[in-house]
Amino acid sequence: MEINDIHKGSVIMIDGNAYKVIDNQAVKPGKGTAFSRTKLRALMSDKTIELTFKAGEKIQEAEVNYFDCQYLYNDPESFIFMLKDNFEQYSLPKDAIGERAKFFKENMDCKMVFLNGNPVDVNIPPKMDFKVTEADPGAKGNTATGATKQVTIETGAQITVPLFVKQGDTIRVNTETGEYDVRV
Structure with missing residues (x-):
């Protein structure tokens, strides 16, 4: 996949780590080659980074699956979610949720993100x-x-x-x- 094909919400792999695209701006300077200024959030730690890619540069798209879930509760170390289709419960560490935790309401509907069969993130309504x-x-x-x-x-x-x-x-x-x- 080329950098030109990514959009807000895409999940890409960089150095073996999965990142969600928060923002992607295509920049076409008057002189020189075009590039993309990209803001990314690490799925496992909720840390954000900014990277610049040359136009046409190849990147690896992460193979993620999304499942409807419901936020149940949190304990001192993690947040607990239940998948709606099979009622299995999964936890995500507080580090993976970060600042979004302040918007969690009990029984809130959301989407759990799985990478290689493991939960790595949760998408809440915008x-x-x-x-x-x-x-x-x-x-x-x-x-x-x-x-x-x-x-x-x-x-x-x-x-x-x-x-x-x-x-x-x-x-x-x-x-x-x-x-x-x-x-x-």
């Missing part, structure tokens, strides 16, 4: 709805610049939202960026 559990009242005054405040959602995560969001509201959050999307 946007999810959460109930605001704590919100300070917005300060009146200088709102010409789109004033914001911090609120706590049902999972305990802190999200920056516009001043009009109050406790008890349901908001949609982009789970990839951790940013407020809309009040629902």
Whole structure:
């Protein structure tokens, strides 16, 4: 597979490690050859790296399988998921989940990623709805610049939202960026 064929969400192998493509930008400079600037997330550790590939460079696509699953609970070291088709339970270490853990709700539907028959990652929905559990009242005054405040959602995560969001509201959050999307 060529680097030009990868897209956001593709899983590729580099030096024996599987990486998920978070972002891929094709750059065509006025002088010189085109290249791709790629942001990757390691499936086993949740660490991100940025690599540059020359246009037309060959890369190995990882052979992964996706299965519908449900998040059940977490213990001190890992997160436990159940496959929906056969009810088997699998765990992923907290290191593999990383920052996405703050968006996990019990019984949440997701997709488990398997590489060589072993679970290596889980894909959560890109946007999810959460109930605001704590919100300070917005300060009146200088709102010409789109004033914001911090609120706590049902999972305990802190999200920056516009001043009009109050406790008890349901908001949609982009789970990839951790940013407020809309009040629902």
